[in-house]
Amino acid sequence: MLRIVPSGSALTLQFSSLMADDRKALAQGLRRRDPELLDRLIEQYQYRLFRYLVYLTASRDRAEDFFQETWIRVLERGHQYDGKSKFEAWLFAIARHLVIDWQRQKKVQSLDQLTDPEQGAPLQLAAENEPSPLKMVLSHEEEAGVHASLERIPAIYREVLVLRFQEELQIEEMATLLDTPVSTVKSRLYRGLEAVRQAMQGGAA
Amino acid sequence: MNGKVHALAKRIIVQERVEGISREEREWLGEHLRECASCAKLAQETDEALRSLRGMAIPLPRGLAAQTQFRVRLRAQELRETEPRRRLLWLTCAMSWALGVASAPYVWKAFEWLGQITGAPKIVWQIGFGLWWTIPALVAAAIMLLENAKQTAESDWTPQGK
Secondary structure, three states: OOOOOOOHHHHHHHHHHHHHHHHHHHHHHHHHOOHHHHHHHHHHHHHHHHHHHHHHHOOHHHHHHHHHHHHHHHHHOHHHOOOOOOHHHHHHHHHHHHHHHHHHHOOOOOHHHHHOHHHOOOOOOOOOOOOOHHHHHOOOHHHHHHHHHHHOOOHHHHHHHHHHHHOOOOHHHHHHHHOOOHHHHHHHHHHHHHHHHHHHHHHHO | OOHHHHHHHHHHHHHHHHOOOOHHHHHHHHHHHHHOHHHHHHHHHHHHHHHHHHHOOOOOOOOHHHHHHHHHHHHHHHHHHHHHHHHHHHHHHHHHHHHHHHHHHHHHHHHHHHHHHHOOOHHHHHHHHHHHHHHHHHHHHHHHHHHHHHHHHHHOOOOOOO
């Protein structure tokens, strides 16, 4: 249990060591393929992982498929989690790779190349038969405007926006997860934020 | 005020939200925003966009966690069933390799002796020795590849809506 001590730095130190212990225990549990632990993790991270996948794929159905497949991978490759990094960053990296692999199977080169507007047309992951996939995700009318704005933003920007402003990951953590230099992550965040602002203004106008 | 000042203010507005800014930059920006209505509007719009983004809710599909837990447990059971076989295969390979190495000088002599009594050319019994060494490894490799191919086919899946 976390014991509160007056000094801020000591508290930080104790807290980080507790986190490290937790991660170590988590890594051991994943190595053992502990079913109870996996059940708990699925419950605990369901919303965050699903949200990340919805942002990444722009499709609720695909996000559901990738969600399940991600946890199967966590089970199979749990021994690869070393307990040094944040579990959620490792989890999102698995999910991201699954999406990229799926894209590659569809005869494309990589998510980054497809989604980076500087290198060509932005990725549209929506299936041909789905009229407006992102709209299906949101049920509230007042959120439809936000949603419509996000639809106009390339996936590569949506991804960094969700990681930074909803998951609140550090830029360095994002760089590791995305296997991208810190400068590129920052650049995507700058452009993504500007894009979302413009898209929302466009939607409001 | 020239365009460069506004461009700088715009960059700092975004930088502040993305990675933070220094105290000097914050002071400068605050002063600029008090004087410049268009940059102040831009800062406000950026904050509104961020607020909307953070407040956006994505409803979870009903039963998603339960379905996933069920699939994960099934897969775990499959893995538990196949793993002892795989381990046994690896163990057999390792033992076979160790025995092969340990017995190589004797087998070499045995092949040499066979060559002498049958009058076979040297190259023939040497090839025989080579095959004696490589065939089990090739068989083991083939089994491994087949196992892997089977596993990949089993875990292959197609997302809905494809």
